[in-house]
Amino acid sequence: MLKTKNLVSGYGKVPILHGVDFEINEGEIVSIIGRNGVGKSTFMKTIIGLNSSMSGEIEYSGEIINKKKPFERAWLGMGYVPQGHMVFPNLTVLENLEMGEQISKNGSSESNYDFIYEYFPILRERRTQKAGTMSGGQQAMLSIARVLTGNPKIILLDEPTEGVQPNIVDAIGEIILKINKELGITILLVEQHLGLIQSVSQRGFAMDKGVIVERLSREQIHDYEYIKKFLAI
Numbered sequence: 329m330l331k332t333k334n335l336v337s338g339y340g341k342v343p344i345l346h347g348v349d350f351e352i353n354e355g356e357i358v359s360i361i362g363r364n365g366v367g368k369s370t371f372m373k374t375i376i377g378l379n380s381s382m383s384g385e386i387e388y389s390g391e392i393i394n395k396k397k398p399f400e401r402a403w404l405g406m407g408y409v410p411q412g413h414m415v416f417p418n419l420t421v422l423e424n425l426e427m428g429e430q431i432s433k434n435g436s437s438e439s440n441y442d443f444i445y446e447y448f449p450i451l452r453e454r455r456t457q458k459a460g461t462m463s464g465g466q467q468a469m470l471s472i473a474r475v476l477t478g479n480p481k482i483i484l485l486d487e488p489t490e491g492v493q494p495n496i497v498d499a500i501g502e503i504i505l506k507i508n509k510e511l512g513i514t515i516l517l518v519e520q521h522l523g524l525i526q527s528v529s530q531r532g533f534a535m536d537k538g539v540i541v542e543r544l545s546r547e548q549i550h551d552y553e554y555i556k557k558f559l560a561i
């Protein structure tokens with residue numbers, strides 16, 4: 329579904345990714361793990377088009393998309409949940425959801441938010457509340473709900489549990505599994521929280537210094553001694 333070949337990108341003239349080879353198939357949940365600053369977010373931003381690639385290929389549904397603008401990639405069904413959640417703090421929950429919907433041509437209309445509220449009942453209760461006044465966990469949920477309003481085929485989730493209380497982490501894990509299974513959405517996850525990585529990932533990639541250093545099976549992901557070297561702990 330999504331594939332990169334020798335992908336190089338960075339900031340200004342400085343490369344951060346030095347040739348990333350990666351692929352995810354339709355319907356999969358795949359994680360990328362790696363210590364702080366190795367280039368995980370840069371990789372996601374390059375896939376979604378917020379960072380331009382210097383060389384290499386990004387292929388999505390059989391098409392090379394390196395030159396496409398971020399909104400064009402959204403129209404093709406690519407959704408992105410940035411690190412830090414990035415909800416609009418001064419907009420209400422409902423207004424945040426509407427912003428997500430407008431990014432995509434495939435968006436659901438407001439009357440159709442029911443399926444989103446089924447995954448996130450708390451957001452129905454809070455729909456008139458300013459997003460910035462909610463807890464970290466609720467903002468994390470809103471950031472995932474917002475991307476769902478665009479009916480994406482794949483979602484790139486960058487550290488959804490950052491700044492989220494432990495009891496909400498499990499809820500986020502269950503939501504990831506459900507939207508994958510029930511809505512058929514492919515998930516690419518960047519995470520530091522090992523419990524979440526283990527509970528949702530079918531396989532993974534380890535990144536270090538801007539390259540993929542290992543491909544990880546589900547068994548390896550569940551072997552703490554094996555993968556701890558790739559985690560920021």
Ligand SMILES: Nc1ncnc2c1ncn2[C@@H]1O[C@H](COP(=O)(O)OP(=O)(O)OP(=O)(O)O)[C@@H](O)[C@H]1O
Pocket residue numbers: 339344362363364365366367368369370371411
């Ligand atoms: N906007 C930017 N301009 C210049 N350099 C940047 C920018 N964003 C990130 N970098 C640098 O690129 C490198 C990779 O950063 P990136 O955010 O991709 O890492 P990461 O793996 O997501 O880290 P973390 O786990 O802390 O989120 C780091 O050295 C970082 O300082």
Ligand SMILES: [Mg+2]
Pocket residue numbers: 368369370411486
């Ligand atoms: Mg990051």
